[in-house]
Amino acid sequence: MKFSDKAQPQISKLPVYQPGKPIHYVAREHALPIDAIFKLASNENPLGPSPRAVEAMQNALADSHYYPDGACTELRNALATKLGIPANHFIFGNGSNDLIELLAHVFIGKNTEAVMGLYSFPVYKIVTELMGGTAVITPMPDMKHDLNAMLSAITERTRIVFLPSTNNPTGTSNSVEEIEDFLKKLPDHVVVLFDEAYAEYTLGGIDMIPHIHKGKAIFCTRTFSKFYGLAGLRIGYGYASAELIDLLNRARQPFNVNSLAQIAALAALDDVKFLKQTREINTMGLTQLYSGFESLHLKFTPSDGNFVLVNVPRAQEAFEFLQKRGIIVRPVPSMGDYLRISVSIEVQNHALLKALEAWLDYLDKTNTKNTTSTAPITTP
Ligand SMILES: Cc1ncc(COP(=O)(O)O)c(C=O)c1O
Known part of the structure; x- marks a missing residue:
């Protein structure tokens, strides 16, 4: 007997939700020290808890x-x-x-x-x-x-x-x-x-x-x-x-x-100081990311949240390239070549922009930028 034969018919067809990768997982996978990893994948607060x-x-x-x-x-x-x-x-x-x-x-x-x-x-x-x-x-x-x-x-x-x-x-x-x-x-x-x-x-x-x-x-x-x-x-x-x-x-x-x-x-x-700081860091981080993406000629969607969706050539590979360097972002393959990036503190935003620049340089050097697939697929 297979359990799926007995389960409600819709269950086997459901996708398993894929969350952003945890820091310790990436540390082990790429033999990186935990504190060298920046998680910009799940829109968490970069200041930590209140x-x-x-x-x-x-x-x-x-x-x-x-x-x-x-x-x-x-x-x-x-x-x-x-x-x-x-x-x-x-x-x-x-x-x-x-x-x-x-x-x-x-x-x-x-x-x-x-x-x-x-x-x-x-x-x-x-x-x-x-x-x-x-x-x-x-x-x-x-x-x-x-x-x-x-x-x-x-x-x-x-x-x-x-x-x-x-x-x-x-x-x-x-x-x-x-x-x-x-x-x-x-x-x-x-x-x-x-x-x-x-x-x-x-x-x-x-x-x-x-x-x-x-x-x-x-x-x-x-x-x-x-x-x-x-x-x-x-x-x-x-x-x-x-x-x-x-x-x-x-x-x-x-x-x-x-x-x-x-x-x-x-x-x-009621943690007024922390909440004020959270808002300020997010506003500054958005400005920093927008200006960084513009300099790199990457198209992005201005955000009303604490994350930004950015169009990056060969996004899935870019995600892996960044991850090897200790930066975890979120690819959005259902949309095509997009990464969703959580806004962070200045030093982490800067490291992310540098790593994206390195990715674009790599594509230029290997002449592989234009193999980009931008076609969105039809399900979310
Ligand atoms: C739009 C939206 N709704 C709901 C959630 C769920 O958040 P939580 O279950 O952590 O409250 C998220 C988390 O990423 C989200 O982006």
């Missing part, structure tokens, strides 16, 4: 024998104050991925569909197909979600539209006007998952709270993995109408967020 979060966790370690607060009460109350919405409008997850899957659990099954952009976060397609639904993929001209195409793709079977702002891997977001127009035209039977994993970097983005108050079916998700520097702890949150949150809570595991993650997130929320 120092206040680390201190708070150290003080809480001895209580690890207790189950966590399943309702994340303290963090919930702090966020309710910060965002100005009642505490029963929040739900917490083991990373925001947990919440993306939870929404799919609640709304997706056989004979249902979810609409998503061609170049968006792969987890949307994975969770849709995991639940037995169909992923309906819409084009992304100019690397941006085409909201009219998404509206046109909605049918009676559609349950979710996945709309990230900022989008990963392109770094793009739709304008406030575009999103407001989209919300006006959205049929009532569809929930929008508005993924705000990079919201803290996206200044001037749309505020969904008034639209939630108006009764729009919107589930916003955010994370402590990026801006707050707590990716390893796995904690994210979602906010929506109390009714939608109630439904999601029925499908949630009772202790899906661990105690240390809750304590760290609460402390990080």
Whole structure:
């Protein structure tokens, strides 16, 4: 007997999500010392975790024998104050991925569909197909979600539209006007998952709270993995109408967020100095990378996040070339010759640009630059 014969039919067809390579793995593979490796692959905070979060966790370690607060009460109350919405409008997850899957659990099954952009976060397609639904993929001209195409793709079977702002891997977001127009035209039977994993970097983005108050079916998700520097702890949150949150809570595991993650997130929320520094480092890093890419004549997409998508000749080989030099980036083969690069501190950004320059020199010397394949493929 093969297990796959007994499993739900959609499972064997699912791709296994490929995360950015861990530092120790690359160190072993290329016989490099750990501290010579820069990981610019998963949009983590280059400053490390919030120092206040680390201190708070150290003080809480001895209580690890207790189950966590399943309702994340303290963090919930702090966020309710910060965002100005009642505490029963929040739900917490083991990373925001947990919440993306939870929404799919609640709304997706056989004979249902979810609409998503061609170049968006792969987890949307994975969770849709995991639940037995169909992923309906819409084009992304100019690397941006085409909201009219998404509206046109909605049918009676559609349950979710996945709309990230900022989008990963392109770094793009739709304008406030575009999103407001989209919300006006959205049929009532569809929930929008508005993924705000990079919201803290996206200044001037749309505020969904008034639209939630108006009764729009919107589930916003955010994370402590990026801006707050707590990716390893796995904690994210979602906010929506109390009714939608109630439904999601029925499908949630009772202790899906661990105690240390809750304590760290609460402390990080108020770590004003760290958060200010994070924003400044990101702004400076983006400027440094843009100017470096321009000097190297590499095309890039200006980003509303903490990463940049850049068009590099023979990107998969460039990824390996960089990795041998201790720089881990993220190739995006589904788009063609693209690398997604996390913004880092000056010295690491500089090392990355130097390594890219060395790659381009190598292509020039070997006269192999023009063998570039730029044709994007048709699935995300
Ligand atoms: C757009 C987007 N959404 C969600 C996530 C998931 O983040 P986490 O599960 O760490 O909260 C990521 C992580 O890279 C992302 O880029």
